[in-house]
Amino acid sequence: MRIYRSGHPDVPRDLNLTELLHQHAGKVDLPNSHLIAKDDVNNRSLTIGALRNRAGRFANGLQKHFQPPDQARWMMVVPNSVDYVEIIHSVLWLGGVVCPVKHTLVVGETAHAITVARPFAIIVCTSEGSKVLQAVDVAKKELRSQDVAWTRPHIVSAIEHVVGIFHFPKDFLDYTPLPIPHHQDASTRVVTIHLSSGTTGNPKGVELSHHNYVANCFQLYHHDPAQWPPNLRQVASTPYVHIAQMMPAAFFGP
Structure with a gap:
């Protein structure tokens, strides 16, 4: 066990993850x-x-195609991949919230995740598309029974292209990037909504802010700079959707 006595780094409250990138x-x-x-x-x-x-160019393409509201929720049902990393940063760049869901979940589990996140759009790997569409129907019925209003989400394919469905990255690479966003208080801007483990009931949604992630990055560098050098290599066998994997997979690597 290591005990840290080195104080705390100065973490700017107005720094978001796109700026940190x-x-x-x-x-x-x-x-x-x-x-x-x-x-x-x-x-x-x-x-x-x-x-x-x-x-930034993907963010501009997504903005032009869907014109999402600020802090719109984008559910990701995608395996560990380069596409995964690009999608996360594209969504955050345009002011969205990432809702990662393990792509191997069954219909009922995916439907529950949808009822928790109530996404504006779902980006799903092609092999899981049919399952996710079934889950959307199940979630819609469940939310209707609870008198919760929710509009059916846009569906975007990933990994493999499907004719007739918008595909990431093929359909969204614009010529120019969106301007880099800036917010005075990054702690009020949600980055991700994760599902809890569900050990005491159905999984619940857990929100993390830009400031949560930025502070984690600064703390890691501050406490263990020798452990996180530029030549660090990490093999990810656990899914990026896990809350402990999101930091090194999507945000800490840059």
């Missing part, structure tokens, strides 16, 4: 060529420079 929490400024993710799903790789460029 273009900066760095530690003292080493990574070059744009720095590799941050590789996958065996589509055999893709991603550098921090490409993510900085593509996430």
Whole structure:
């Protein structure tokens, strides 16, 4: 066990994750060529420079296609992949909230996740599309029985393209990025809604803010800079949807 006595880092309250993507929490400024993710799903790789460029352009494409309200909820039913990382940062860039759901859940479990998140849109890997559509119908009936108003979500495919359905990333890469957002208080801006483990009942929604994630990044660098160097390599066998995996998978890597 290690006991920390090094105080606390100064964490700006007005810094969001899109701004942090273009900066760095530690003292080493990574070059744009720095590799941050590789996958065996589509055999893709991603550098921090490409993510900085593509996430803003995807955000602009999503904005033009769907015109979502601020803090709209985007459910992700996608396996660990480069696409996963790009989707997260694109949604956050346009002011959205990511609701990650494990893609291997059965219809009933996915339906419950939908009733909790009530998403504006669902981005789903193609292989799980039929299951998710069934889950949407189940969730709609459940919410109606509770007199909860909810509009059927937009459906976007990922990983493999499906004719007749908008596909990420194919259909959303705009020529120019959205402006980088800025908010005076990042603690009021929700980043993710996770499902709890459900050990004492049905899983519940847990909200985390930009400030939660930014503070975590700064704390990791502050307490253990030698443990998180630029040449760090991580193999992720657990799903990114797990709340403990979201930090290194989507936000801490840059």
